[in-house]
Amino acid sequence: MALSFPNPSRSFDESRKGVRFVGHDGVFEVPFFIEADALAKAGGTTARPDISQDGCLSAFDRLRTTIHDVARAIHARRRATSHILNASDFR
Template sequence: MTLSFPNPSRSFDEGRKGVRFIGHDGVFEVPFFIEADALEKLGSETGRLDTSPAGCLSAFDRRRTAIHDVAREVHTNRRRTSYTLNAADFR
């Protein structure tokens, strides 16, 4: 089954400085976390990332499709129970 993201919810994790979101592989929830550095790399064409909760969530929303595409690729290649996406995952 293909990883999907039917729930658009996401949340900022203050302790880890990044955004949490959930994918679904069939009936299984697959938790993801994307580090603020990865969000900054994705938004590099617009300058430095505002690392506040609102800034990170906004950056996530602007690049949601690209983030979901990388999450699918990582899930396919690394089968785990949870994933952390970092700047190196975004070529």
């Protein structure tokens, strides 16, 4: 079964400076974390990302489709129980 994202919820992780979200592979929940630097790269910028809660969540919301596409590709290559997305995942 393909990875899907039926729940639009996401949350800011203050200690790790990034956003957590969840995908579903059939009945299995697959947690993801995307680093703030990856949010900047996914947005096409090399400028220092806004690592505030509002900045990260806004970037995630703007880039949701791209982030989900990358998350699907990574999960398809390596079906792990959780994934961390970093800047190198966004070319």
